[in-house]
Amino acid sequence: MRFMYIVTSPKPQGSPTPELMAAMHKLADREIKAGRMLDSGGLMPVATGAQVKITGGELSVVDGPYVETKELIGGFAIFELRDKEEAVAAAVEFMQLHKDFMPGWEGTCEVRAFAGP
């Protein structure tokens, strides 16, 4: 099964500490070598993006930064895993690194399976 991990945080919390970066890099390296991680990427700050939306039947384009932002998406990864349990176990390990190497950080790693066969 293919899964997407989306890491979000409720507010900007500064760049990851070097320790966290190093730990995540090692984890990613291990996951690539284990044949589980297919792709990953970080996203540029929200302020540099744009939103194309439809509200009340009107289509509009809004350039960042936005007045109201509930949560920020920092990055994503795509994994090929056996089942949801494996996906959750991997996400727990990933988030444990944040807890250990960037105290005070708050956020969510959302685990979503790809639709399809």
Add this chain to the structure above:
Amino acid sequence: MPALEASLRWKRSAAMTAADAHRAIHHTILAVWRIEQPRLITSLARMLRDVPLAEDLTQEALLAALEHWPVTGVPERPGAWLMATAKRRALDHFRRSRMLERKHEMIARGMEAEQQAMPDFHSDLDDDIGDELLCLIFTACHPCLSGEARAALALRMICGLTTEEIARAFLLPTATIAQRIVRAKRTLSQSGLAYETPRGKELSERLSSVLEVVYLVFNEGYTAARGEDWLRPELCNEALRMGRVLTAIAPNEPEAHGLLALMEFNASRSAARTDAAGEPVLLLDQDRALWDQLQIQRGMRALRRVGELGGTGGAYALQAAIIACHALARTAGDTDWSRIAGLYADLAAVVRSPIVELNRAVAVGMAEGPEAALAIVDRLVPEPALKAYHLLPSVRGDLLHKLGRHEEARVEFEAAAALAGNKREQNLLKRRAAEVTDGARSS
């Protein structure tokens, strides 16, 4: 069940029954174990210089986790817990068997010292197990073992599948797989091949017995029918995973990349290979929008790496390059058949198989027309290896039909129908025989 609740940092829905919760933690433990298992088995194998023994101890650590974690909770560093447990079992093993040889004494002493040292929580991430993993793979896929035994060992030791899961995937009784694994491990132990580390030129030579197993596992999953146990098609993913592992830890072996590309391309068509009723859809008739572009890109990347390593002439690389022609064609009509015909000619020079030659004939037929193709097929008719192969008369019939030689085509299709193994193909060929007869009458 308060202990269970505490054990799961995972919050589960309130509606979950105790039995569900029990199953859930069982699943969670297996998932955690699969993540940790490669490092466990490789570290133990390096320490003990014995892969079969390392495998036993890794399994014992899993059993210990299944026994303890539902009560105590999944520890915060499950990897460290499993490693400590497995090492403790190794010490027990040495004490029990009273092995007083120097080597074993030294290992035991080293492990005791390590046990007393403070565990480093994230040491597992610092530990590059690439070399050990390669050694493990080479031992599990030793040419002295049968293909079947190698496949079972590889799935268990490299992918962390349980014996029961392997049995289900291969549609065999668990006892059969268990026995296969026990025998294979015994063979390795007795022949003194318990820890093999081929290097340099020998590595490349031995690699073929590894790739063969990976491809065998892939094909076992690829031929699985829809609706069968989901673990069967899952074998494709396990093979792909092994392929990705191999290309990551042996990055300079072109055939490993070639096989990975071949598997990625084939797997990319999974969703298009059968229709809603489960009937197979031929490659040229498939809806290309259903092909998995991420997988095709990964296949292309692997194929580019083959080129950088100068390995485009390898058997897997050539097969991958052929499928890449299909993967890159936006419609069936865009297919570069002359390139495919050329690649089949190169492949025929490497593997010398009449079946490859027959495939080349089909490609030549598409590129240059039926006449040129028929000349190749006619040369294959006396081939003993193709005597009972239904696709020879089937291809020949198709070419004759295109040349307007309907009566000869009918004879060929009927011969093909008589040789075809399955009912669905037989019916298709009989239908074609009837069609050419009608065609002959109306012309």
